[in-house]
Amino acid sequence: MKYIKYPIFFFLMAVMPAVAQQKLTLQEIWSGAFRTQGMxxxxxxxxxxxxxxxxxxxxxxxxxxxxxxxxxxxxxxxxxxxxxxxxxxxxxxxxxxxxxxxxxxxxxxxxxxxxxxxxxxxxxxxxxxxxxxxxxxVQEPTFSADNSKVAYALENNLYVYDIAAKTTKQITTDGKKNCIINGITDWVYEEEFSFVKAYDWNATGDKIAYIRFDETDVPEFSMDVYGNDLYQTQYVFKYPKAGEKNSVVSLHIYDLKTNTGSEVKLGNYSDFYIPRIQWTADARALSVQVINRHQNDLDLIFVDANTGLAKVVLNEKDKAYIDITDNLTFLKDNSFIWTSEKDGYNHIYHYSKMGKLISQVTKGPWEVTDYYGFDEKTGNIFYQSVENGSINRDVYRVSLNGKNKTRLTPQTGTNAATFSPNYQYFINSFSSATQPPAYTLNNAKDGRVVKEIKNNNALQAKLEKYSLPAKEFMEITTEKGHKLNAWMIKPKDFDPNKKYPVFMYQYSGPGSQQVNNEWHSTDDYWFMMLAQQGYIVACVDGRGTGFKGAAFKKVTYKELGKYEVEDQIDAAKVFGKYNYVDASRIGIFGWSYGGFMSSNCILKGNDVFKMAIAVAPVTNWRFYDSVYTERYMQTPQENASGYDDNSPINHVDKLKGPFLLVHGSADDNVHVQNTMRMVEALVQANKQFDWAIYPDKNHGIYGGKTRLQLYTKMTNFIKENL
Incomplete structure (x- = not known):
């Protein structure tokens, strides 16, 4: 008996790990089985x-x-x-x-x-x-500061509802679809300046400032909507492509006491944007940001709401471009906090109410990534930055004069804070590449954890049975000497004596970041699934990406797709020299800007990349919107070579390897026109390729089983061609 028992016992012990180590499946990944719990x-x-x-x-x-x-x-x-x-x-x-x-x-x-x-x-x-x-x-309703009214937008006009009287007043009347919009942004402002509510109440609730958009001369774009009816319909909206006419914007103030409105004369501006309006702590003073079409010359203007007088209190210029943020904060004395890259890194500045610089609050070769607020009682500013390495985020406290800085989050990874109104506590959300999100109550004085609120220990325990491979962070140096952040996911049973294919993922857009130390995205599970199937997956943030200073980010100015593509090709060459990499089997994938990049890489790097997948790619910057494209490229009329030299559509003759193009037909952002024109160019170059169009799907290509079908298609394409 004993002779028989022990061999069976040891046999079971030997096979148990293999049985326990489940493999990831696309069905599980897209079912939400690995979704984290949050607040x-x-x-x-x-x-x-x-x-x-x-x-x-x-x-x-x-x-x-x-x-x-x-x-x-x-x-x-x-x-x-x-x-x-x-x-x-x-x-x-x-x-x-x-x-x-x-x-x-x-x-x-x-x-x-x-x-x-x-x-x-x-x-x-x-x-x-x-x-x-x-x-x-309706859209974007907001309470007045005196709590008595609610403003909202309906069909391109602004209304005010009196809560006590239960009456509604229409304060604009000229709103018209695809023509005039009051108090709500047009498509390109929403997408590229990241806001929708283009109106604001003053501090006493008796005035509303709003932006009026005249879209009349903006060219229209149309999309077929196939739906389930016998005939498809067409969705038509205003979309200014690079170099085309934008909405004409104007600033207005409506006085609820007198029931009158007036336009604010901002100054002698032409072809400009108003990316932000915000009332100051003074109910009579409105702040307005005005930036030129090249987006490299910005004025912060204070408007006297009683007289209409507009005065420039701060001007910033940049050789490349200025990013718009929401970090403008007014203190009780109407002095203000402002963030800027003017010293080469994004930092916090304190200005008087007249726009005179009082002090630069933060300094150093690192970036402030979020501004949380100012405690009037203690004189402390709270912010998030990458002082602990560009792939990490930490929360800090510093005095308004820049002294007594304290790091409040000791764990290395991604920390983000929500502060109590008295700034005594903050709720910290923390995650890293190895730890799922956890929420804790922390003391704002020293960062000490007071109590855990919520964790994802159950998810972490669930994932243990999958024996997932780790994401390894590294810095690689290309042959040209560029130091780039990267991560790599190797198979769990990695053997350095074997040769592995490499599947590279990237986004690469200006100021972006994919190499960051935080918990898994859904794509990360897909990458781990590919690693379980024998692939090495790698990601590199090349020049042009963010959080390493303005010079690193803005080197791509006027030449999108040149240096970023060079860096992905050069990074692939670095990987190809590793003893455990099969240099003849390197592929690349990307979505949106990443699709633009992967398309360029399979064309310009046809001797390095064996295959590529491009989802929702820009194939010619002439097809993309004015605000985003011109920020980095100026107009096609000014910079034709910058547009044409680096657009994939002009390099189709270079295609050698397998190429998969994917797009949603209802993509209002990167229009399916990009893929259709790319397809025609490839056809006329007599190039073979694969492609898929997802009917009525937008830029995210999701809904029902769409993502499962798409990722199954991409997985099969990788297996067949890499």
């Missing part, structure tokens, strides 16, 4: 030392109130289960200034990347009463 729509209160979280459970959605100091749940402010009007859940919420009322969005319909319409309700927290804001779905 959805976390908002810090402003008047009490509390915070709220939107929780969507099986029994409905709730907005729950918690105490910062104890983390104890104080109450449920509203539950969708208690109101039939909220039967479809709560999509988002905002507080009134006194935090006694909520604006609740439900039944939302997306428009573009950020914009949507929804049914909005005003909820009175004390009485638990719910009233509908409008009979129609």
């Amino acid at each position: 959805h729509d976390l908002q810090a209160m402003k008047n009490t030392n509390q915070y709220t979280v939107l929780d969507s459970g099986k029994s409905g959605a709730t907005i729950d109130l918690y105490d910062f100091a104890t983390l104890d749940k104080v109450s449920t402010l509203v539950s969708s289960a208690d109101h039939k009007e909220l039967a479809k859940g709560i999509d988002s919420y905002t507080f009134s200034a006194d935090e006694k009322k909520l604006l609740l969005a439900t039944n939302s319909d997306p428009i573009f990347r950020h914009s949507f319409t929804a049914d909005f309700y005003i909820f009175d927290i004390a009485s638990k009463s719910l009233s509908k804001l409008s009979d129609k779905k």
Whole structure:
């Protein structure tokens, strides 16, 4: 018996790890099986030392109130289960200034990347009463500062609803689809300046400033929508491509006391953008950012709302371009915090209310990546930066004079903070390439962890049975001497004596970052699945990407697709020299800008890359929008060679290896025109390639089983060609 038992025991012990180590599948990856738990729509209160979280459970959605100091749940402010009007859940919420009322969005319909319409309700927290804001779905409603009114946009016009009187006033009347927009951005502003609400209440709630967009002369773009009907329909919208006419913008102020509106004369500007408006701490003073079409000359203007007088208080110029941010913050004395790259790295500056520099708060060869706020009582600024390495993020505290800097997050990885209104505590979200997101309550004085709020230990335990390969971070040096951040995922059973194919992933767009120390994206699971199947997956952030200083980022100015492509080709050559890499089997993949890059790489680097996959790629910068493209390239009329020399469509004759093109037919961002024109160019060059068009899918190409089908297609293409 004993003689028989032990061999069986040892046999079982030998096979158990193999049985336990499950393989990732695309079905699991795209089923949401590895989704992390988080704190959805976390908002810090402003008047009490509390915070709220939107929780969507099986029994409905709730907005729950918690105490910062104890983390104890104080109450449920509203539950969708208690109101039939909220039967479809709560999509988002905002507080009134006194935090006694909520604006609740439900039944939302997306428009573009950020914009949507929804049914909005005003909820009175004390009485638990719910009233509908409008009979129609509206956009971007906002409480006035005195809590008495709500402004919103409907069909390109602005309205104001009086809560007590339950009456609505229309304050603009000329709004018209594809012609005039009041208080809501046009397509290109929404996409490239990242905001939708183009209006703002002043501090006393008696004035509204708004931007008016005249789209009349902006060229139209149309997309066929195939749907399920016998005949397809057509969606037509204004889209200014590079070098074409933009919306004519103007700034207006409406006075609710006098019921009159007026246009603000900003100055002698032509062909310009207004990327931000914001009332200052002074209810009479409006701040306006005006930037030229090249986006390298920016004025910060203060407007006297009573007289209409506009005065430039700050000007910034750059040899390349200026990035617009939301880091402008006004202090009680109307001095302001501003971030700028003017010393070569993004840093925090303090200016007087007249625009005179008081001090540069942060300094050094590293970037400030987020500004969290200023504590008036202690004089401390709180911010996030890459001081601990460009792939990491940490939270810091520093005095307004730049002294007494303290790192508040000791764990190396990606840290992000939500501060309590009194700046005594912050909720820190932390993750790294090896640790899923965890949320803790931290002391804002020294960063000490007070209590854990939420973790993803269950997910981490679940993943142990998959024995996933690790993401290894490194810095590579190309033959040209460029030092580039990179990561590599090797098979778990990696053998340095074997030769492996390499599948490279990148995005590479200006200021972007893919080599960062945080928890897995969905693509990371796909990359790990490929590693389990015998591939090495690698990613390199070449020149032009972010968080290593302005010079590194802006080297690609006027030549998008030149230096970034050189770096991907050179990085592939570096990998090809590794003893364990089969240099004849290196492929590359990318989406959007990354698709533009992978297309260029298989063409310009046809002796290095065996195959490529390009999803939703720009194939000619002449086809892309004005704001983004001209920021980095100027106009095609000014820089024809910059556009043409580095557009994949002009290099199709160089194609040698297998090439897969993928696009959604309803991509409002990178139009399917890019792929269609690329296809025709490849056909006329007599080149063989594969391609797939996803009907009625936008830039993200998702919905139903779309992602599963797409990633199955790409996986099969890799297996067949790499």
